[in-house]
Amino acid sequence: xxxxxxxxxxxxxxxxxxxxxxxxxxxxxxxxxxxxxxxxxxxxxxxxxxxxxxxxxxxxxxxxxxxxxxxxxxxxxxxxxxxxxxxxxxxxxxxxxxxxxxxxxxxxxxxxxxxxxxxxxxxxxxxxxxxxxxxxxxxxx
Amino acid sequence: xxxxxxxxxxxxxxxxxxxxxxxxxxxxxxxxxxxxxxxxxxxxxxxxxxxxxxxxxxxxxxxxxxxxxxxxxxxxxxxxxxxxxxxxxxxxxxxxxxxxxxxxxxxxxxxxxxxxxxxxxxxxxxxxxxxxxxxxxxxxx
Ligand SMILES: Nc1ncnc2c1ncn2[C@@H]1O[C@@H]2COP(=O)(O)O[C@H]3[C@@H](O)[C@H](n4cnc5c(N)ncnc54)O[C@@H]3COP(=O)(O)O[C@H]2[C@H]1O
Ligand SMILES: Nc1ncnc2c1ncn2[C@@H]1O[C@@H]2COP(=O)(O)O[C@H]3[C@@H](O)[C@H](n4cnc5c(N)ncnc54)O[C@@H]3COP(=O)(O)O[C@H]2[C@H]1O
Numbered sequence: 001x002x003x004x005x006x007x008x009x010x011x012x013x014x015x016x017x018x019x020x021x022x023x024x025x026x027x028x029x030x031x032x033x034x035x036x037x038x039x040x041x042x043x044x045x046x047x048x049x050x051x052x053x054x055x056x057x058x059x060x061x062x063x064x065x066x067x068x069x070x071x072x073x074x075x076x077x078x079x080x081x082x083x084x085x086x087x088x089x090x091x092x093x094x095x096x097x098x099x100x101x102x103x104x105x106x107x108x109x110x111x112x113x114x115x116x117x118x119x120x121x122x123x124x125x126x127x128x129x130x131x132x133x134x135x136x137x138x139x140x141x
Numbered sequence: 142x143x144x145x146x147x148x149x150x151x152x153x154x155x156x157x158x159x160x161x162x163x164x165x166x167x168x169x170x171x172x173x174x175x176x177x178x179x180x181x182x183x184x185x186x187x188x189x190x191x192x193x194x195x196x197x198x199x200x201x202x203x204x205x206x207x208x209x210x211x212x213x214x215x216x217x218x219x220x221x222x223x224x225x226x227x228x229x230x231x232x233x234x235x236x237x238x239x240x241x242x243x244x245x246x247x248x249x250x251x252x253x254x255x256x257x258x259x260x261x262x263x264x265x266x267x268x269x270x271x272x273x274x275x276x277x278x279x280x281x282x
Contacts, residue, residue: 003280003281003282006280007280007281031214034205034214035209035214037202037205038202038205038206038209039209041202042202043184043185043200043201043202044184059184060184060201060202060205061178061179061182061183061184061201064175064178064179064201065179065182068176068179068180073172073175073176073216075214075216104273104276104277104280105277107273108270108273108274108277109270111252111269128252128269128273129249129250131273132245132248132249132269132272132273133249135245135276135280136245136246136249138280139144139147139148139245139276139279140144140148141144
């Protein structure tokens, strides 16, 4: 395949589907989110609502940053902070029927992208690792 | 350039040099490390000794995981835990004079690689972002 074939390939086979993606829900508190992130071992995960719509991105750094006080890290405040208040709502997304080109462009600055259906339903994620594997196969030919 | 040129290119121009790399030192405690990670915004950084030799990798997840007690997250223990006890010492490394091929192979499973001189001195890091930018230039031709 040539460069153009690589860029125009659909992303659909590379999507990690939603049931395999760790996430937290709107309304969860930051302490719960910290437990989920620590136990799954991921540094950032999607935030969904109860309709499985994508609402934002929550990273461990956002949690610790929210309790960095003047004198100490204020751990006791974690149970009073909702993920809604600290998540990143400015996250780039990609559609299920988009092509590698859009994934390549966005994954330069983002470790993973949330994939959504036309109606905003969360469909899964596409990660740098998956694109790099495809790129490696491509470049080794 | 062709595939072979891409893979045999030296990594040297893509290294983020050591003075630009946030790190912690052997002997630092986990609370200090958590502050460095939170303030720099990175999820994992190298651990060096006072001779600027690479000793390991420390991620935020390793810190929170170390204080996950049976009943609660035991934040008070952070100042008593040394980074030496919780860091990852199994990290892959790459030499200053290595080629893109080795970087591509290893960055599939690691967000960044520590670059060392022959004598183990820390020279900098090479990141997925940098390799993906080179790959994008390559594939857009
Ligand atoms: N349990 C595990 N098993 C094997 N390797 C692991 C792993 N956890 C992390 N890694 C490796 O570390 C990289 C960075 O993970 P991080 O959690 O910072 O960053 C992750 C995380 O924020 C998110 N992510 C990946 N898979 C996820 C999942 N199943 N659920 C939720 N978020 C996920 O996408 C980012 C990029 O993932 P990517 O695979 O490119 O890159 C991953 C992968 O190469
Ligand atoms: N201050 C910032 N400005 C702009 N973009 C930012 C940023 N902090 C993070 N990012 C973006 O988020 C990605 C993941 O960052 P993370 O800290 O999890 O994972 C980072 C971090 O663990 C480490 N890293 C990168 N630059 C570093 C530095 N100057 N010092 C120490 N560690 C660094 O290498 C990993 C992969 O970095 P990469 O650049 O491929 O990928 C970065 C970059 O695309």
